[in-house]
Each structure stands twice: as C-alpha cells, then as structure tokens.
Amino acid sequence: MAIAKHGQFQAAADELEISQQAVSKRIAVLERYLEVVLLVRHSRGSRLSPDGQAFLPHAKEVLTAVERSERAVRPGSRPLRVDVLNRRIAPAQAVYRFYRSHPGMDLDAVALADENAAGAARAVLEGTIDASFRALAVDQIPDGITAERILDTPLELLVGPGHPLADAARARPADLVGHRIWIPGIKPGTAWSAFYQAVSEAFGLSIDALGPHFGDEALMDALADSPSLATLVGGGDRYLWPQIHDLRRIPLHEPTPVYPHVLLSRDGDRHPVLTALRDHLRTSMARTPDDAWAPSPLGMPA
Known part of the structure; x- marks a missing residue:
C-alpha cells in the first residue's frame, strides 16, 4: 500500500520507518507466496502490475480489519x-x-x-x-x-389519590403492614425477587407479584383507580403518568429500605x-x- 501510494520503494521505506532493503525483501516474499508480480520497476520508481491492482483493494481491507480489531480491545478506543x-x-x-x-x-x-x-x-x-x-x-x-x-436507591411507596396513605409526607415500612403491595413482573430467581422477598420477611409486608405484567402504564392506571393498591419504586426511577391520575410518591423512613x-x-x-x-x-x-x-x-x- 505504501509503495502504491508513493510509487517509490525509498519513499515507502521512509513512511514505514524501515530500510529500503527491508521493503524490497518483504515485497519479494509476498510475490513468491502469491506467485505473481505485484510491482513493475522502472527508471522513476515502481507501478502496480495488473495483479497488483487486483490485490491492492483486498490489502486495504485486511489492514482496515486489523486496525478495527486493535481499536476493539485497546482501552478507550471503543465505547x-x-x-x-x-x-x-x-x-x-x-x-x-x-x-x-x-x-x-x-x-x-x-x-x-x-x-x-x-x-x-x-x-x-x-x-x-x-x-x-x-x-x-x-x-x-x-x-x-x-x-x-x-x-x-431508597424505596418509595407509589399510590393513587384514594389510598389511605396518599396524603402522608413520609411512611414507615411498619405503616405498610396489611396493605396490598403489587409489583408485577418480578421473575423468580433474580436479584429483584430475592430483594423483595427479604423486604417482605423483614417488615411483615404482603408483596404480590402475581398476575400478568402489561407494562408500567397499566400499573399506573391500576394504582390511580384503586383505593387500596400500592407499589414500591426506587427513588431515582423515572415513571410518567397522566396528570389526572394524581399518583403520590411517598418516601419511606425508619428505616429506609434501599436497593x-x-x-x-x-x-x-x-x-x-x-x-x-x-x-x-x-x-x-x-x-x-x-x-x-x-x-x-x-x-x-x-
């Protein structure tokens, strides 16, 4: 590629920071391996033979692939x-x-x-x-x-406007005893499942993961329409719901369960x-x- 760019062995050697003799030897080895002539020498330098012209785009692809592979593993060279x-x-x-x-x-x-x-x-x-x-x-x-x-991530209680705790500024885990807490979509065997099982046992809560999970929007709808249903969300979790739902996020304390x-x-x-x-x-x-x-x-x- 360097010789094709410059048209001269010495200029290619200067770019590659090796000797002209090393360039000549490497080209000779490559031509013997391929059993073709890649470069035609003349008085002003070298030019690609027809086989050299056919080989050049593939050589470029090879070197591009090598560069990509190096970037893929070098720290900071990939996302x-x-x-x-x-x-x-x-x-x-x-x-x-x-x-x-x-x-x-x-x-x-x-x-x-x-x-x-x-x-x-x-x-x-x-x-x-x-x-x-x-x-x-x-x-x-x-x-x-x-x-x-x-x-x-501190846990918060999320309820609709008709829930008994809807107007509380804060709530304790003990205040949730006897209330139905619905967290659909928890898969058995996951860290989420182990976490909420531990929360349930530590504070005597009834956490229900039963039933199909139709997505966050359906959960928000159910909370807005229910005077008894609640769920638990993380303090940094991002949920959106229609303003008419008037859902309330209530921080927990004494103690504050954190994920x-x-x-x-x-x-x-x-x-x-x-x-x-x-x-x-x-x-x-x-x-x-x-x-x-x-x-x-x-x-x-x-």
Whole structure:
C-alpha cells in the first residue's frame, strides 16, 4: 500500500520507518507466496502490475480489519458498554447524567435480556459488556470480577389519590403492614425477587407479584383507580403518568429500605470511561440515608 501510494520503494521505506532493503525483501516474499508480480520497476520508481491492482483493494481491507480489531480491545478506543438492567431505573438515570456532564465520553447503555445477577457477572467476564449494575451476594461474585457498592436507591411507596396513605409526607415500612403491595413482573430467581422477598420477611409486608405484567402504564392506571393498591419504586426511577391520575410518591423512613446497586467490572479493566464513570458515581451520588436498610448478604461489598 505504501509503495502504491508513493510509487517509490525509498519513499515507502521512509513512511514505514524501515530500510529500503527491508521493503524490497518483504515485497519479494509476498510475490513468491502469491506467485505473481505485484510491482513493475522502472527508471522513476515502481507501478502496480495488473495483479497488483487486483490485490491492492483486498490489502486495504485486511489492514482496515486489523486496525478495527486493535481499536476493539485497546482501552478507550471503543465505547464503554454498560448494562443498566432497565432504562427507567436509577442506574440508567445515573449513567445518563454522567453522559450529559461528560461530553465526548463514548459509551453505550444496554439492557441485558438476562435479568439474573450471576448471568450479568458472566457477561462482564466474557466481555459481552464492560460493566453492570446489579445486587449480588458476596459469595456469588466470581473470580475476575471487581464489585463495588456504589449506588443505593431508597424505596418509595407509589399510590393513587384514594389510598389511605396518599396524603402522608413520609411512611414507615411498619405503616405498610396489611396493605396490598403489587409489583408485577418480578421473575423468580433474580436479584429483584430475592430483594423483595427479604423486604417482605423483614417488615411483615404482603408483596404480590402475581398476575400478568402489561407494562408500567397499566400499573399506573391500576394504582390511580384503586383505593387500596400500592407499589414500591426506587427513588431515582423515572415513571410518567397522566396528570389526572394524581399518583403520590411517598418516601419511606425508619428505616429506609434501599436497593444496593453494585457496579461489576473486570479486574484490571483500564477503560478510561469506566474510570471516569466510577469517579463520577462516587462523588455525585446522594448520600445513603443514615437509617438505610439493605438485606444481607445482598450488596455487601463496599
């Protein structure tokens, strides 16, 4: 490619920072391997033979593929792939705020189909993604994974205007005893399932995950129409509903149950965007409430 560009062996050697003799030897080896003449020498330099002209575009494709493969693995040369689990919940919002405050940082926010925390950890190890936000027990963190509890999401009660707690400024978990809490779509065996099971057992709550989940809009409709139905959402979760629904978000306290999002990444990953994201989360996230409660052993790494 260099000889084709310059038309001279010496100019190609200068560009490649090798000797003209080395260029000549490499061309000779390539021509012997292909059993064709690629370059025709003349008094002013060299020109491509017909076989050389046919070979040149393929040579360009090969070198382009090599460059792409190097960029794919070199730290900072490709977007950071972050699994946010669900684009409406706190990790996705945190990553979005990071992206907005760090223009030029190249990242992709993805949501893995596998909602299991152990599956997300495997995806990080295998390189399918670079990082993931999950709640993972200490004994489930595989070798080769760095886990840092970096984002605690306080739970809030979400109710319609006819609910008995609709006008409360705050509520305690104990105040929810006897109320029906519906969280459709929780899949058995996931970290979400383990978390809400622990919440239910710790505070004596009735958390119902039964029935089909027709989406967040259908859940909002059901809350607005019911004088008894409630659900739990994260303090940083983003939900939209019609103004006429008049839904109320009520913070919980004494204690404040928090969902402990752990940032999973590969040991020794030097991607600069990952370093910047981790620093951003450490310095910008809201302080965990003094009365925070999280189930053990979920989210224990600090």
